[in-house]
Amino acid sequence: MELKRKKFQGVLNILSFNRHFYIYGLLALTLITTLFLYFNWPLLILKIIMLAFLYGLLMPLIISAYVYDYSGYYNFNWLKKYNLKDSKNQLILNINAGFDETSFSIKEKFPLSKLQVYDFYNSNNHTEPAIVRARKVTNQYPNTKQISTTKIPLKDNCVDVIFLLSAAHEIRSNLEKIQFLKECDRVCKTNGKIIIVEHLRDIPNFFAFSIGFTHFFSKKTWINVIKKAGFNTILEHKFTPFMSVFSFNN
Template identity: 45%
Template structure:
């Protein structure tokens, strides 16, 4: 399927919405390089080493992000063909304030009815990157603003629910469980919930260093799913850095 994204849109957005982080890293590296030029040999070596580590880890994270969001085929959605998901008649797509997938799902599943839900709460979700993204990209038409514990859809109404790189923004465990209980409630018998996330694991640590703490561990996700009455029917790796869980009623 043809994508409707622009070339390098992923990496451009990452830099655009997180420019403060890259500015800070660059500034700190420049200060350390400057200090290395005026210090005695031993402190100079430490300054050069630290500055080099900052530059290297930043470049690695950007290279990995370029691979994931622009060259891996994530947004081409061909990986969905590997999942045991029947052709849906009603799709629910959930985002956390920045929606990069609804237009793609609408195109791939053109015969399905699509409901788009946005659980962004400016009081709970205070990341400046999300605020910048919301200013840059308008919501998908007819997006419903929801609370994580109240989804305004009927029981057993959705064939497939997608939560692509969004559910990790629910930081509190009980709130995340309540959210997935709501997704379970609206899911038809035999329906699927597709959750794609970075995990707090070794590949993401190597890619993003301390930034991997923003992600949840695999065990945390499994605890959430179990507490919400869901079970994992399928698990695939889109890339070494992204994991997709297909959930069904337990």
């Protein structure tokens, strides 16, 4: 089964999952405009404030349309450089935080391989409103299993590829990230590969998401937690200026 994405689905997801941000932003802009008009303050300052608000509200939608609707992120052609094989003896894990838009596409890309999907969402630790809303509308892949970040219910050295696609940043604690990646290392085969895709807390994402870029983590943070989890060979390439793909193996 393949789930066809709707036109501008990435933008619609951002609006739906982060609607509190847009509601508060529009309310604040309305209040500021009312105060300026009531007190007859300089219109130039009002125009600057309005432009700043509109930039903060609209730019995330524009970038999301580019990244999630027009860049080819969901057709997985960007995986070609990793030379991943498809085999009936191969086990692939796709691990998410409760919102899954990729598993059906991964299965279509690797039809012979066995795909197991895990969801590490923990309502006590992963409390962002956006992910809570996203979980309510996700299309769950068959036999998706709930896990904790401290335990993947598989034996040692049995997994060929682990995907963590725009999910690992929901683990807010660096210590928890390290523990989770160590568990990923345990279940991976000697030449198994882990692939993480993430927005970063960097300049491009600041211009894209303004203060919202603090929801992500810096490249330095990711490199540090990956190394502390026991991995030394870490490759990064940019998928669009706004997303990084980290690949590493044990």
